[in-house]
Amino acid sequence: MKTGRSTAGDTKARILDATERLFIEVGYEGTSLRQVTSRAIVNLAAVNYHFRSKDIMMQAVLSRRLDPLNARRLALLDACEASWPGEQIRCEHVMGALFVPALQMAREPGIGGPAFLRLLGRVYSDTSPFIQSYLMGHYAPVFGRFFDAFARALPELPRQELGWRLHFALKALAGVLAGDDLGNLMPAFTQGKTMSDAHVLAQLSAMVVAALKAPAPAEQQLGALHAVFEIGERQHADESARQPAQPEGSAPSQPSTRAAAEPARRVRTSTRSEGAARAAVTSLPVRGSSRERPPPFPSNPLDDWMRTRSRN
Structure with missing residues (x-):
């Protein structure tokens, strides 16, 4: 029969092991106490008893x-x-x-x-x-x-x-x-070879x-990259010039019912491929949007x- 001390030690070890595996899989922000309790097969009270918080629990994982x-x-x-x-x-x-x-x-x-x-x-x-x-x-x-x-x-x-x-x-x-x-x-x-x-x-x-x-970048390398940057800036400026100007802070103007009817008729008579292409273009995310996803791990x-x- 296990003593109370060994049982408590086993529970703590299971919590640490579960937290470590979750941290490897999804990182610190993705690891939740609910996931830990489910993976370790313990209740939240056990986690709180041994560690009191997620930060203390993670510190124990890293320290060991x-x-x-x-x-x-x-x-x-x-x-x-x-x-x-x-x-x-x-x-x-x-x-x-x-x-x-x-x-x-x-x-x-x-x-x-x-x-x-x-x-x-x-x-x-x-x-x-x-x-x-x-x-x-x-x-x-x-x-x-x-x-x-x-x-x-x-x-x-x-x-x-x-x-x-x-x-x-x-x-x-x-x-x-x-x-x-x-x-x-x-x-x-x-390549299939045994390596030490x-x-x-x-x-x-x-x-x-x-x-x-x-070695530090030479002048020739810097000059080549500067030239590429200049081309990129010109292309970006050309794209910006082709965009219709919108007053700052104003919402895009809504077309009138009559004005909207004509594009609708054209859409109905356009080919399916053109409609798909238009849908793909309009679904592109806007650069700098607050909903932009963070870069993936790693x-x-x-x-x-x-x-x-x-x-x-």
Whole structure:
């Protein structure tokens, strides 16, 4: 017979496991207490007893996975810095200290398991303010240690430029790790060959390191993109000029009954294909509408940049 303590422990573990799976699937904003109770087969009173709120529950989910992960990361980074002091350390060493513990935990069901990489990818890709605030509040020293290590490995790169590149490269990699199709990507990635964790990580690191070490844009590259922007702006201006002007704040004018009758007769006599084309055009969403859907998960760094860049 189970004791009251073991029963309470089992209930708490089921709640955490259910919350973790839901968070991986739908993110922080999509996870609700009702979904958790249904997945864990518990009542709401049990959730409130153990955690009191969704935020406290989510903190427990993150802490039980990320605390041991970051402890392993820092220990491995210490060992790497001792083996390759100062500027002898390479980007590959820092990348290894960042990802080797994650790969190890993904092979240990008791502390991570097969879904661990997806959890990690979701954590770093989820754009909810709660998750971002939690990461910066609890793991800022870890981020700082790794940033300094990357800076020593790339002394020629200004720190501001390094931060920009790390944000794009690592977040893009996190989005891949969090995707549902990761299991399908790996066989294609390895091309049916047996690869060690070190080989897989070397392949992934090569792409990240290449992004970090990429040269700054040359004048020829900037000139080519400026030319494309100019063409795009001219096209946009031409499209805007063809649009009928509407007084600001005014509703579109309604045609009179007689004026509306003539277009109606033309519509009835037009071909079905023309009607379908007109329906497709009029159903297009208006850019900038308040009902515009947010970008889908996984988050893309380019999407983040476009949402935050200043609009002219």
